[in-house]
Amino acid sequence: MIEWFTWVQVGVAVLSGLLCLALGFAGRAPNDWSMGAALVVELLLVVQLVVAIVAPAVGNPPTGSLLEFYVYLVSAIILVPIAGFWALVERNRWSTVILGVACLAVAVMVFRMYQIWTVQVA
Template sequence: MIEWFSWVQAGIAILVGVLAVILGLAGKKPNDYTMGGTALVGVLLVAQLVVALLAPAFGNNATGSVLEYYTYLVSAILIPPAAISYGLVDRTRWSTVVLGVACLAVAVMVLRMQQIWAVQVA
């Protein structure tokens, strides 16, 4: 796992998450910014999957449990599409809040994945 990429990914997820929660609590329905931001978070997670699959071939091995890492990663990849689907079905301000909470959850998971990959000793 590339450390700077995980920090950028978490930062974008936090930014999108906070923006969506604020817009949702202000009464705004899901729009291109909140949906697109959540989609961007999902695309970055797919890129993270590619990086994680290729990293061991270049000598960047996980120090923690590889199974736990991939469980976090696959679970995180499922969150943005589920939130976007909910946002498309339920066009209320609360679906905007759901998009934000989903992005914030992904940010926490990405930071935990970074810990599993680089900090823990198996």
């Protein structure tokens, strides 16, 4: 993992989550802002997947369990589209809140992936 990219991902996921929560608690149904914020989080996760595949080949291997890392990464990649699908199927304020919770969960998962990659010793 790349440290600065990890912090960018965490920051974008937290900002997206807070935006979606604010919109949801304000009574707004999912719109371009909330879905776009979730899409940015998802795109960054896909870039992280590419980085995670390439990093060991260029001399940046994980120090923790590679299986645990990929379970977190795949779960995070799946979580956002599921929340987005839910938001599009059930268009009410709580769907926007669910998008926010999913983005905040991704922020926590990315931080945990960073810990697995750099801090833990297998």
